[in-house]
Amino acid sequence: MIMDQKYTDLEIIQAFREGGQAREKAWEFAYRDWRDRVIGTIIAKNGTREEAKEAIQEVVMAFERRVRQPDFVLQHRLSTYFITCVYRLWIRSKRGKSVIEMEFEDGHMSDFVESVEAKIAQTDLAKILDESLTRLGERCKSILRHFMNGFSMKEIAEKMDFDGGEQVAKNEKRKCQERYETYLREHPSILQRIQYHRNG
Amino acid sequence: MAEEYLHDTIQKYLLGELPPLEREHLEANIDSDPALAEQVEIQRLAYMGLQRLAAADLRQKFDLWDDELDTPTLPQTPPPIQPNHDKLWIWTAVILLLLLLVGAFAHFWQVKHTRNSEKSEVAQRDSIIAVMRIEFQQKQDSMSVLLSLPKDSLSVLEIKRLQEEIDRKDKSLRDLESKRRAGKPLIALQYAQPSNTNTRGGSRGTDPVLTDEAKAFKAKEFAESIRLLKSIPANDSRQAEVIQRLPYSLFYASHFDAAIPAFIDLLEVDQFKEMDVQWHLLLCYVAIGERSETRYLLHAILKNPKHKYYQQAIDLKKALNIH
Numbered sequence: 001m002i003m004d005q006k007y008t009d010l011e012i013i014q015a016f017r018e019g020g021q022a023r024e025k026a027w028e029f030a031y032r033d034w035r036d037r038v039i040g041t042i043i044a045k046n047g048t049r050e051e052a053k054e055a056i057q058e059v060v061m062a063f064e065r066r067v068r069q070p071d072f073v074l075q076h077r078l079s080t081y082f083i084t085c086v087y088r089l090w091i092r093s094k095r096g097k098s099v100i101e102m103e104f105e106d107g108h109m110s111d112f113v114e115s116v117e118a119k120i121a122q123t124d125l126a127k128i129l130d131e132s133l134t135r136l137g138e139r140c141k142s143i144l145r146h147f148m149n150g151f152s153m154k155e156i157a158e159k160m161d162f163d164g165g166e167q168v169a170k171n172e173k174r175k176c177q178e179r180y181e182t183y184l185r186e187h188p189s190i191l192q193r194i195q196y197h198r199n200g
Numbered sequence: 201m202a203e204e205y206l207h208d209t210i211q212k213y214l215l216g217e218l219p220p221l222e223r224e225h226l227e228a229n230i231d232s233d234p235a236l237a238e239q240v241e242i243q244r245l246a247y248m249g250l251q252r253l254a255a256a257d258l259r260q261k262f263d264l265w266d267d268e269l270d271t272p273t274l275p276q277t278p279p280p281i282q283p284n285h286d287k288l289w290i291w292t293a294v295i296l297l298l299l300l301l302v303g304a305f306a307h308f309w310q311v312k313h314t315r316n317s318e319k320s321e322v323a324q325r326d327s328i329i330a331v332m333r334i335e336f337q338q339k340q341d342s343m344s345v346l347l348s349l350p351k352d353s354l355s356v357l358e359i360k361r362l363q364e365e366i367d368r369k370d371k372s373l374r375d376l377e378s379k380r381r382a383g384k385p386l387i388a389l390q391y392a393q394p395s396n397t398n399t400r401g402g403s404r405g406t407d408p409v410l411t412d413e414a415k416a417f418k419a420k421e422f423a424e425s426i427r428l429l430k431s432i433p434a435n436d437s438r439q440a441e442v443i444q445r446l447p448y449s450l451f452y453a454s455h456f457d458a459a460i461p462a463f464i465d466l467l468e469v470d471q472f473k474e475m476d477v478q479w480h481l482l483l484c485y486v487a488i489g490e491r492s493e494t495r496y497l498l499h500a501i502l503k504n505p506k507h508k509y510y511q512q513a514i515d516l517k518k519a520l521n522i523h
Contacts, residue, residue, distance in 0.1 A: 027258065031265050057262060061255045069216045129249045141253060148254035174204070181246045191241055 005029065009078035017068050019150015027060075034079045038086050047090060055090040128190055135183050140176035147173050206236075210243045311523065329373060336369045383489035384520070385454055391516050392451065392483050410441055417445070422453035443469055451480055456487040479509040486520065495522065 007015070007029045015026030035056070042052035063085050066072060074081070133141065139160075146156045156162075157169035184190055212218040213226055230237045343362045346355055413428040426449045429442045447462035460481065467477045482497035501513040 024261070027261065028265060031262055032269060035266075035269065053262075053266070057255070057259050060258055060262075061251050065215070065251075071216075126252065129245075129252050133249055133253060144250050145253045145257050148250050149257060174207075177207075177246065177250075180249065181242050184245050184249075185238075185242050191245060 009074060012078055013067050013072070013074070016064050016150075020152060020155055023064075023150050027064075030079075030082070031056075034082055037079065038083050041083050041087055042090055045087070045091070047094070051090060051094075052086070055086045055093070059085050059089050128193065132180070132183060132187070132190060136176060136180055140172075140179065143169070143173050143176050144180070206239070207243070210240050211247070213240070214244055214247050311521070314521075332369055332373050336366065336373060339366045339369065383456070383487045385456065385487040387516070387519055388456070388483040388487035389452070389454070391486075391512055391519075392480065407438060407441075410438060410445075413445065413449075417449060417452075420452070422449050425449040426453055426455070440469070447477075447480065451484060454487070456484045460484045460488075475508040479512070482513075482516075486516070494520070498522065 005025065007026055012026045012030055015022040038056055039049050039052040042055065043049065059082075063082055067078070136144070143156060143160060146159055151159065153166040153169040153173070156173065157165045160169065160172075162168040162172065209218065209222070209226065213223060218226065230240055339362055343359065343366065346359050346362065349355060351359075409428055409432060413425050416422075416424040416428060426446070429446045429449060432438050432442050443462075443466055447459050447466050450456075450459035450462055463477050463481045463484065467474060467481075470477075478497060478501060482494060482501065485493040485497065498513055498517055501507045501509055502517070504510065507513070
């Protein structure tokens, strides 16, 4: 499928902040447009195609969250920023923390590469988190997935066929979130393991 | 409500959406309140888990887009050239129009050429006839002079020679005049529809001559029909019927020259048969080759679309190639 719509960097950022369908379309454009350049960069540094794709998948959420933040300032092209993020994550995974000496203008993303999130992406904690998510029913997972993908409560109500509309979606989302947090609270070992990884 | 507010505040804090002052205030509370710190950690962990949900969702989409991007796409072959039916029709129409124009031009050229050659032939023939008439008249004058003189053996021979020459020229003159009037009797008879005898009038009364004449006409024995009609005396009361019937008998007997005055007589006594008479007169002129009369009558009939023989006149005009 060839996308008809072209996005500028600012339009992508705006779509990420808007969430929902707009976000998905922006991601589709960005991924199709940037992917080969990212892979090309990694391969040029003796990486593999699979490593590049894995790094892309690990970095996207942090990248998106960073771009959505109000204090994000676009200093270069958004694609360049994305490629840099992926590259830094990939090279860290390849050579270890000690060899990273590159300058990285965006402190937030630099932090991300060293953050607990990055560690989670690379450790067994990812599996632990994924396992914890299975405790949620499919219905709750769908609601929370839509919420995390930036859909509004009205859109979630429509997607989930809630008769009560927006308010019901909001209540359901809160109940699911509380259920998940309760599960995590009742399993302190998970929290402890994350704290352990954070503190090194 | 307070719990809900705290939950939202922590979420904003984790998303980096909390204003700086509130953020500082919350961080101060986290440092001093282990329960709040635990809540923040729980929410942070939950948020990370939920992010993995969203990431998994996006990952699925990436895999889908990867499949699409990595699927070798066949080089786009240009679509087969479809014949443009609109243009085809236009070209066909143009070619047909050109053929029509060429045909029409050729036809008109041929007609014009034929007319011109006919005209030149007629003119040549007329001039020859005129010369021959003069010569014929001169010979007759010479003959008259010779006849008025006392006859001797020499003059007798001269008279004989002149007489032969006059006879020869007379014959040539007649031949030329007959050619001048190149009629089309077959066409005339074809358009006359001889089977239709109703136009002529039937056998009325019990007069045996008229009855026999009607039978003869019906049997296409036109010579017998004419003989019977002419056998009726001029002052006989049956002459009214003769005037009605004789023109048709003469016509179908191919006596077109004689039929013409007969039809004119009929027209004078019976205006109700004007259309029939007009048509048969026209055919007589066609048969004997009187072009000017033919054109005049054709024009007269074609002026009236309600004329009984209007369609036949159109066909006849085409058959005679008259424009």
